[in-house]
Amino acid sequence: MSDALTRALASRDWLLADGATGTNLFNMGLMSGDAPEFWNETETDKIRALYRGAVDAGSDLFLTNSFGANASRLKLHDAADRAYALSKLSAELGREIADACARDIIVAGSVGPTGEIMGAAGTLSHEDAVAMFEETAAGLRDGGADVLWVETISAPEEFKAAAEAFAKVDMPWCGTMSFDTAGRTMMGMTSADMVTMVEALPNPPIAFGANCGVGASDLLRTVLGFAAQGTDRPIIAKGNAGIPKFEDGHIHYDGTPDLMADYAVLARDSGARIIGGCCGTTPPHLAAMRAALESRPRGTTPTLEQITEALGGFSSAGDGTGDDVAPTRTRRRPRKRA
Numbered sequence: 001m002s003d004a005l006t007r008a009l010a011s012r013d014w015l016l017a018d019g020a021t022g023t024n025l026f027n028m029g030l031m032s033g034d035a036p037e038f039w040n041e042t043e044t045d046k047i048r049a050l051y052r053g054a055v056d057a058g059s060d061l062f063l064t065n066s067f068g069a070n071a072s073r074l075k076l077h078d079a080a081d082r083a084y085a086l087s088k089l090s091a092e093l094g095r096e097i098a099d100a101c102a103r104d105i106i107v108a109g110s111v112g113p114t115g116e117i118m119g120a121a122g123t124l125s126h127e128d129a130v131a132m133f134e135e136t137a138a139g140l141r142d143g144g145a146d147v148l149w150v151e152t153i154s155a156p157e158e159f160k161a162a163a164e165a166f167a168k169v170d171m172p173w174c175g176t177m178s179f180d181t182a183g184r185t186m187m188g189m190t191s192a193d194m195v196t197m198v199e200a201l202p203n204p205p206i207a208f209g210a211n212c213g214v215g216a217s218d219l220l221r222t223v224l225g226f227a228a229q230g231t232d233r234p235i236i237a238k239g240n241a242g243i244p245k246f247e248d249g250h251i252h253y254d255g256t257p258d259l260m261a262d263y264a265v266l267a268r269d270s271g272a273r274i275i276g277g278c279c280g281t282t283p284p285h286l287a288a289m290r291a292a293l294e295s296r297p298r299g300t301t302p303t304l305e306q307i308t309e310a311l312g313g314f315s316s317a318g319d320g321t322g323d324d325v326a327p328t329r330t331r332r333r334p335r336k337r338a
Contacts, residue, residue, distance in 0.1 A: 003172045004106050004146040005206055008060065009234055014268050014293060017238060017276025018054035018062035019286050021110070023253070025050060025065070027282070035077045037069045040089035047090070051097040057283035058290030059276070061106035062097075063149055064090035070136050072114040072124075083132075084139040091143025108149040108174070109140030111162060118157040126161055133165035141171050148173040151211050151238075154186040156197055167203040174274075176211040176236050179222045183320030190320040191225025198233065209236025212278045214315040215243050216255065216263040220270050220307050221319050227271030227301075237272035239263055241280030243312075253280025257288035262310045264289035269299045 008015055025036050028046045039047055047065050054062040069087040071080040079086075091109055098105035114132055116124040137148050148171045150162040159175060166173040177185050177194055184190055189197075191210075198208045210222045219239035226235050242255025255263075260277060267275045275293070277285055308314065 003206070004104070005061070005108075005172060005174070008104065008106060009207070009273060012060075013273070013298075015060040015106075015274045016058055016264075016286065016290050016293065017108075017236070017274055018059045019057075019241075019277040019281030019283070020279050021050065021063065021065055021067060023280050024053065024282060026250075035068060035074065035079070036065055037067075037074070037086045037090065038077070038079075040065055040086050040093060044093060047093050048097055051094055053283040054286060055097060055101055055105055057286035059286055060104075061108050061146075061274075062094065063108045063110040063151070064094045064140065064143075064145060065110070066090040066136065066140060067110045067112035067151070068115075069139070070112070070114055070132050072116050072132060073112070083135045087136045087139030088143035091140045091145040095144035106146045107144065108147050109137070109143075109145035109171075111136050111140070111148055111150040113153055113155075113158055118155055118161070126157065129158060129161035130165045130168070133162045134168050137165055137169045137171060141169050145171075147171070147206065150175045151178075153177045154189070156187070156189055156193070159197065160201065163201050163203050163205070173203075173205050174207045174209075174236060175205045176209045176238060178212040179210050179218065179320075180213040181320075182316040183218070183221065183225075183318055191222045192229055192321060195226055195229040195231050199231070204233070207234035207236050207274055209238070209272065209274070211236070211238035212240060215240055215312065216259070217307050217311040217314050218316075220263070220266055220302075220311070221304065221314060223267060223270045223272050224301070224304075225319060225321065234273040235271050236274040236276075237267040237270070238276045238278045239267070240278045241282075241285055244279065255280055255285070257285045259311060260285040261288040261292035265292050265296050265299070266302050266307060266310060268293060269302055271301070 094107040216239040
C-alpha cells in the first residue's frame with residue numbers, strides 16, 4: 001500500500017486534520033452510552049456525512065469512526081467478536097468519501113485505547129494488547145485506510161503494543177497521546193518522554209503528537225515540549241475546541257471558530273505540521289482553521305504568554321517537566337461571536 005501521508009507531508013508545509021467524532025455524532029443523534037461504531041452498519045449516511053463534513057470544511061485527512069472498535073470496548077456491548085468487521089466498515093465508508101473528492105484526501109484509521117490497564121498495575125498483557133490492536137488494524141487496512149492512527153493513549157506500554165501490532169499488519173501509522181494531568185498523561189508521561197519513546201521504537205510512526213487533553217493552550221505547551229527535543233519527525237496537534245461546560249444536560253465546548261483559527265496558526269508556528277481539532281471541533285471550526293492557515297503568514301515560535309493571551313490560561317502551573325511557565329489565566333481577549 002502506498003504511503004499517502006508521507007507523500008502529502010513531502011509536498012506541503014502543513015496538513016489540516018479533522019475535528020471531533022463524538023461531538024459531531026452526538027449532534028446527529030447518537031445517545032450517550034451507545035457505541036458509535038454500530039452506526040457504521042446502521043446509520044451509514046450519517047457516517048458519510050461525518051466524513052464529508054470534514055472534507056467540505058477543508059480537511060486534508062479524516063479519522064474513521066473506529067475509536068472504540070476493539071474487543072475490550074465492544075464487549076461492553078456484547079460485540080467483542082465484531083472488532084474487525086466494524087473497523088473494516090468504517091474504513092470502507094471513508095474510502096468512498098475520499099475517492100469521490102476532487103482533491104487528495106487521506107483516510108486515517110482511528111485506533112483508540114483498549115480501556116484496560118497494562119503494566120504492573122493492570123491485568124492486560126502485552127501479548128493480548130497486541131492481538132487486540134492487530135485485529136482492529138487489519139479491519140482498517142482491509143477496508144482501505146491509508147494510514148493507522150492510534151490516539152488518546154496514556155500509557156507507554158499501550159503505545160508500544162499498538163506499534164508492534166501495526167508492524168504485523170504492515171501499515172504506516174501515526175500516534176498521539178493525551179496530556180491531561182498537569183502536562184503529563186494520566187500514566188505520567190511528559191512530552192520529552194514521548195519523544196524519547198517514539199524515536200526508540202523498532203517501528204516508529206510517520207508522525208506523532210498530542211490530542212484531546214484539557215484545552216488548546218495546554219496542548220500547545222505540549223507541542224512546544226515536543227519541538228524543544230529537536231525531533232525531525234512531523235508533530236501532530238489535535239486540541240479540543242475550548243473547555244467543556246455542562247449546560248442544559250449536555251456537554252458543550254466554549255471554543256469558537258475564531259479561537260480555533262488562532263489555535264491552528266499558533267500550532268503551526270509552534271512546530272506542528274498536522275493540525276486538527278478534537279472534542280467540540282465541528283466543520284465551522286475546521287473551515288475557520290483552514291482559512292487562517294492559508295491566509296496568515298508563518299510567525300516566530302510563540303511564547304507561553306502569547307498562547308495564553310490568545311487562547312486562555314493553562315490548567316496547571318507546570319507542564320510536568322519542571323520548567324518555568326507563564327502564569328495561568330482565567331480570561332482571554334474578547335472575540336467575535338461564532
